[in-house]
Amino acid sequence: MDVAELVRALAADGEGPATIEARHTVPARPAAFAPFPEWLHPGLRQALEARGILSLYSHQRRAADLLAEGRSVVVATPTASGKSLCYLIPVLDRLFRLGADARALFLFPTKALSRDQMDEVEEILKACGRSDLVVAVYDGDTPPATRRALREAGQVVITNPHMLHTGILPNHTKWQGLFTGLHYVVVDEVHTLSGVYGSHTANVLRRLRRIAAHYGARPSFCLCSATISNPGEHARRLVELPVEVVDEDGSARGAKHYLFLNPKVLSEAQGLRVPAVDVARQIGARLVASDLQTIFFTRSRVTMEVLLKYLRDEARRRNVDQERVMGYRGGYLPELRRRVERDLASGRVTSVVSTSALELGIDIGSLDVCVLVGYPGTVSSTFQRAGRVGRRQRESAVLFVARGFAMDQYLIRNPGYLFDQPREAVAIDPDNPIILANHVKCAAFELPFEQAPGENAGFGQAKWIREVLDFLTDDLKLLVREGGRYHYGAPTFPADGVSLTAADMDNVVIQDLDSRKVLAEIDRPSAIVEVYEGAIYGHQGDQYLVERFDYADRRAFVKRVDVDYYTEADTETEVRVLHVDESVPYPAYVAHRGEVEVTTLAKAFKKIRFYTRENVGADEIHLPPETYLTEAATLALDPALAQQVGLDKGSDAGGLRGVAELIQGLVPLFVRVDPGDVGVLAELRHPHFERPTLTIFDRIPDGVGLSERIFLVHRDVLRAALGLVERCPCRMGCPACIGPSPDQGLRGKALARAVLQGMLQEAPGRDPTRRTGAG
Numbered sequence: 001m002d003v004a005e006l007v008r009a010l011a012a013d014g015e016g017p018a019t020i021e022a023r024h025t026v027p028a029r030p031a032a033f034a035p036f037p038e039w040l041h042p043g044l045r046q047a048l049e050a051r052g053i054l055s056l057y058s059h060q061r062r063a064a065d066l067l068a069e070g071r072s073v074v075v076a077t078p079t080a081s082g083k084s085l086c087y088l089i090p091v092l093d094r095l096f097r098l099g100a101d102a103r104a105l106f107l108f109p110t111k112a113l114s115r116d117q118m119d120e121v122e123e124i125l126k127a128c129g130r131s132d133l134v135v136a137v138y139d140g141d142t143p144p145a146t147r148r149a150l151r152e153a154g155q156v157v158i159t160n161p162h163m164l165h166t167g168i169l170p171n172h173t174k175w176q177g178l179f180t181g182l183h184y185v186v187v188d189e190v191h192t193l194s195g196v197y198g199s200h201t202a203n204v205l206r207r208l209r210r211i212a213a214h215y216g217a218r219p220s221f222c223l224c225s226a227t228i229s230n231p232g233e234h235a236r237r238l239v240e241l242p243v244e245v246v247d248e249d250g251s252a253r254g255a256k257h258y259l260f261l262n263p264k265v266l267s268e269a270q271g272l273r274v275p276a277v278d279v280a281r282q283i284g285a286r287l288v289a290s291d292l293q294t295i296f297f298t299r300s301r302v303t304m305e306v307l308l309k310y311l312r313d314e315a316r317r318r319n320v321d322q323e324r325v326m327g328y329r330g331g332y333l334p335e336l337r338r339r340v341e342r343d344l345a346s347g348r349v350t351s352v353v354s355t356s357a358l359e360l361g362i363d364i365g366s367l368d369v370c371v372l373v374g375y376p377g378t379v380s381s382t383f384q385r386a387g388r389v390g391r392r393q394r395e396s397a398v399l400f401v402a403r404g405f406a407m408d409q410y411l412i413r414n415p416g417y418l419f420d421q422p423r424e425a426v427a428i429d430p431d432n433p434i435i436l437a438n439h440v441k442c443a444a445f446e447l448p449f450e451q452a453p454g455e456n457a458g459f460g461q462a463k464w465i466r467e468v469l470d471f472l473t474d475d476l477k478l479l480v481r482e483g484g485r486y487h488y489g490a491p492t493f494p495a496d497g498v499s500l501t502a503a504d505m506d507n508v509v510i511q512d513l514d515s516r517k518v519l520a521e522i523d524r525p526s527a528i529v530e531v532y533e534g535a536i537y538g539h540q541g542d543q544y545l546v547e548r549f550d551y552a553d554r555r556a557f558v559k560r561v562d563v564d565y566y567t568e569a570d571t572e573t574e575v576r577v578l579h580v581d582e583s584v585p586y587p588a589y590v591a592h593r594g595e596v597e598v599t600t601l602a603k604a605f606k607k608i609r610f611y612t613r614e615n616v617g618a619d620e621i622h623l624p625p626e627t628y629l630t631e632a633a634t635l636a637l638d639p640a641l642a643q644q645v646g647l648d649k650g651s652d653a654g655g656l657r658g659v660a661e662l663i664q665g666l667v668p669l670f671v672r673v674d675p676g677d678v679g680v681l682a683e684l685r686h687p688h689f690e691r692p693t694l695t696i697f698d699r700i701p702d703g704v705g706l707s708e709r710i711f712l713v714h715r716d717v718l719r720a721a722l723g724l725v726e727r728c729p730c731r732m733g734c735p736a737c738i739g740p741s742p743d744q745g746l747r748g749k750a751l752a753r754a755v756l757q758g759m760l761q762e763a764p765g766r767d768p769t770r771r772t773g774a775g
């Protein structure tokens with residue numbers, strides 16, 4: 001079977017579990033080549049030619065030229081377009097010419113990608129006979145003996161943001177050679193540097209540039225990204241330098257067929273469909289014995305394991321070697337992951353079921369069919385995953401199998417969303433006060449801050465740097481003013497206490513009562529809804545019962561259990577307005593943006609049986625409320641609209657809750673966030689604005705700029721919500737639109753629709769996008 005036959009078979013299968021609701025074909029395209037640059041070192045050119053690379057793609061040439069001139073570049077082209085040559089050519093060329101005096105630092109998000117990159121560089125160096133150049137990975141797995149040699153001689157040091165933060169920058173005196181000769185810094189997969197993690201990493205890069213400047217180096221940066229809508233803006237925020245954007249992909253591409261499969265409806269009124277995983281299983285059954293190499297992407301670890309079992313059962317039924325079907329996810333041991341990567345590349349494995357773990361650029365060769373079991377959550381992720389197939393100018397297929405949820409059903413009805421619209425923007429906020437203060441503390445440990453410096457104390461474009469220094473000195477007593485400088489004056493090692501993955505350092509530790517081992521950490525706001533006493537905590541496929549939650553000491557004690565249910569807490573959330581920073585009036589409502597205080601209280605929890613989702617019990621939770629400050633956008637409805645649609649009666653709150661549900665489901669399509677990063681609250685009478693409101697708030701303490709972005713695009717979200725509710729075939733609401741109908745009341749769907757229609761009306765002759773300030 002080839003890809004064209006598969007596509008024909010799926011289209012002809014009227015009896016199958018899903019219907020093809022839309023198709024889209026991206027036609028084949030020849031490569032745009034460019035000759036090697038004149039400046040290229042002849043030895044390097046020979047080595048590339050020996051590897052069969054006789055010319056470059058146009059984007060590789062452009063990026064290489066810019067980097068060789070000393071400029072910084074962001075390369076935003078699809079998976080498998082040959083991004084690494086963009087920087088390897090100028091970096092290795094510089095190393096060839098300058099020898100031991102030139103150094104480069106590569107930052108990769110995972111150990112696997114670091115090792116992949118090291119192998120690639122070593123192969124090129126071997127082909128040139130340049131054994132004098134040292135390339136090495138520096139991470140948690142690097143043996144201490146190697147570390148020392150690497151610090152002194154490593155010309156290409158490959159590491160990750162975390163090691164740079166805790167290992168290299170605080171010990172910069174031992175890395176003098178690296179910093180003095182630092183010509184290039186490569187940062188890979190920068191689209192993953194979003195939100196809190198991205199904001200931390202931007203500060204680590206501020207510290208890196210500050211240390212490099214101390215040793216007299218001004219490195220050029222090469223940032224690599226998946227295709228996002230704002231690569232230039234994102235790159236400039238990350239490195240605070242002028243950055244050229246290279247996003248014209250010159251690589252060759254075979255035709256790629258996208259099929260949008262909607263599982264058949266089981267119950268029209270309740271909006272129930274055949275589960276996406278069952279559809280994926282039936283597609284897999286066709287493919288498991290064929291020569292087409294297929295990758296299945298699931299949204300969760302549990303779904304991944306279930307689908308893997310199904311596909312192995314299919315293989316057994318067909319007398320196919322079960323080793324041809326493998327799973328892949330973060331929790332597996334590294335050796336097993338390496339094996340699957342190798343066997344995929346060699347063709348030994350023909351079907352792989354993966355979580356997002358295979359989305360990043362680890363080389364697994366060229367596959368033929370990608371099955372997306374549910375929408376990956378963002379357009380960028382979708383194309384990263386789709387980029388796993390069709391590398392060698394061969395025809396390929398991407399099968400999107402929708403789930404019943406709003407996001408997936410929206411995409412089934414609006415496939416153009418993936419192809420016609422700009423990709424998501426990546427948002428970071430390096431000046432988030434908590435994140436900034438943490439890194440200023442680390443930076444002060446590395447080098448004292450001058451009290452009367454030029455250029456913002458050498459800390460990039462950081463805002464309020466002076467206030468942060470004074471706060472760390474006067475309030476926290478961590479720094480000392482001395483001789484016109486701020487010195488680090490505490491006995492602690494600050495980088496150890498700063499984790500790059502959460503703004504709130506006050507994490508709860510989850511500890512196994514039997515082994516006494518720490519299983520995981522969880523941030524405090526999540527802890528009260530996940531590790532209360534009686535909760536079931538899932539970890540690497542096992543279930544643990546929370547026996548005791550020591551709230552004061554931030555410790556949850558768990559015990560391994562074998563149960564057939566999981567738990568879900570019911571929470572109440574209040575959002576109190578502290579001040580309003582901006583207000584924009586629209587014909588039927590006013591949009592406000594400002595600082596809020598969010599209070600969450602968990603009161604009770606339900607026990608829910610796996611697979612059937614039966615409710616098998618309930619209990620109370622006894623925990624104090626969790627409070628944090630953050631940012632929010634509030635849409636306050638005019639009383640006239642509320643009255644017109646009948647929102648004045650308390651019993652009709654379901655309609656407004658339905659709108660909140662729609663917004664919650666659709667926001668990830670417009671702002672690159674995880675659905676859990678943003679909360680949406682509907683209130684019939686808001687205590688501050690005294691009218692019906694929809695409040696969209698940043699779930700990350702102190703905010704990371706999400707609600708600001710939502711404030712700007714909220715009308716697009718409302719339009720999408722209206723389109724979805726108008727086209728949803730259910731009668732009174734379903735999981736694909738306003739949520740299950742019993743929750744939102746009999747009139748819920750009609751009311752939600754009326755509210756959205758009212759909010760979206762445009763006043764003639766008035767420009768609704770014009771802004772007015774308000775206090």
Ligand SMILES: [Zn+2]
Nearest residue numbers: 728730734737
């Ligand atoms: Zn519906």
